[in-house]
Amino acid sequence: MLDSGFIGHFPVGGTVLLFVQVRAQNLAVAAATGTPTYKVFRPDGFQVDSGDMSNAVSGLTGFWIKSLELTNPSDYQSGQTYTVVFSYSQGGTNRSSVSTFQVV
Amino acid sequence: MYLGRFRQGDWVTLTFPKFHVGSGAHKDHLEDMQFPRPDVPDWSTVGVDHSVYSDTVFGTENPTLSVVDSSGNVVVEDKRMHLLDSAIDPALFTVSLFLGSDIPVGMCVARTEYVSKWERQYREKWYSLVAERTHSFTYPFKVVPSGDPRGTYISSYFYNRPHASFLLGQYDSDTLDFRKNPKE
Numbered sequence: 001m002l003d004s005g006f007i008g009h010f011p012v013g014g015t016v017l018l019f020v021q022v023r024a025q026n027l028a029v030a031a032a033t034g035t036p037t038y039k040v041f042r043p044d045g046f047q048v049d050s051g052d053m054s055n056a057v058s059g060l061t062g063f064w065i066k067s068l069e070l071t072n073p074s075d076y077q078s079g080q081t082y083t084v085v086f087s088y089s090q091g092g093t094n095r096s097s098v099s100t101f102q103v104v
Numbered sequence: 105m106y107l108g109r110f111r112q113g114d115w116v117t118l119t120f121p122k123f124h125v126g127s128g129a130h131k132d133h134l135e136d137m138q139f140p141r142p143d144v145p146d147w148s149t150v151g152v153d154h155s156v157y158s159d160t161v162f163g164t165e166n167p168t169l170s171v172v173d174s175s176g177n178v179v180v181e182d183k184r185m186h187l188l189d190s191a192i193d194p195a196l197f198t199v200s201l202f203l204g205s206d207i208p209v210g211m212c213v214a215r216t217e218y219v220s221k222w223e224r225q226y227r228e229k230w231y232s233l234v235a236e237r238t239h240s241f242t243y244p245f246k247v248v249p250s251g252d253p254r255g256t257y258i259s260s261y262f263y264n265r266p267h268a269s270f271l272l273g274q275y276d277s278d279t280l281d282f283r284k285n286p287k288e
Contacts, residue, residue, distance in 0.1 A: 006106045007244040008211060017174045017211040021242055029217070029238035057172050060215060061238060065176050 009104045012076050015069050020053065020086040020097050022062030029061050036064050036088035048075040076103045107243050111251025116201045120167050120185060120216040120241055167197045167218035174210045202277050205253040214243040254279055
């Protein structure tokens with residue numbers, strides 16, 4: 001996978017640094033139109049979290065981050081691997097990127 | 105690509121393939137990144153008399169590395185990478201990053217970047233900037249406590265003076281440590 005893929009192990013109550021690099025069709029770095037969004041899915045497909053990326057990092061074109069706190073133990077359980085789907089619009093086209101992390 | 109967990113004071117080494125953006129024939133490969141090539145000019149599409157057009161790369165600089173901490177602060181900015189091997193395909197660039205006190209405990213993301221530019225030649229004459237693109241990879245990693253943000257001793261010297269004895273040490277972060285025996 002070109003981008004983040006697996007991003008690490010995190011405890012319940014911990015904080016995950018979500019990030020996405022906005023890209024054009026040719027995979028070159030690009031700026032997004034609007035704010036990228038994220039959705040977090042449990043292994044059974046249930047969506048446990050969603051929202052907007054919080055800020056674009058200054059000086060790094062198209063690089064967005066979001067600190068996600070794993071505060072709800074009913075949503076985030078030890079041993080489970082969660083999938084994050086990032087979505088953004090670039091050049092009039094909607095694109096996606098996927099990451100995973102594991103709760104320990 | 106997840107790099108793993110590291111203690112403060114460790115070194116992290118990153119490699120980054122620099123993709124070929126040479127001839128027109130290979131530009132399509134850049135589009136889908138199926139066949140990355142070393143980032144050097146490809147003269148194969150140029151006629152003997154240089155009478156045909158050929159796109160080639162020019163003036164690219166080495167990739168750089170930046171590191172973002174969990175608060176969004178850029179704690180390492182544009183650290184220059186160097187060529188690891190140009191004979192392999194794709195050409196690899198590398199850099200070693202020391203996890204000192206400027207890189208906080210917690211999750212961080214390293215982001216490599218380089219800009220490729222294409223130029224076109226006709227009858228041995230360069231002209232017209234065709235395109236410029238920024239390429240980037242991301243590498244998350246986690247910094248865990250318990251290490252020494254100064255690094256590890258790579259050499260030491262016992263320094264004995266009449267009033268006290270000292271230990272002079274050199275860290276792999278290229279800093280010196282000077283310790284006095286507290287019992288003297």
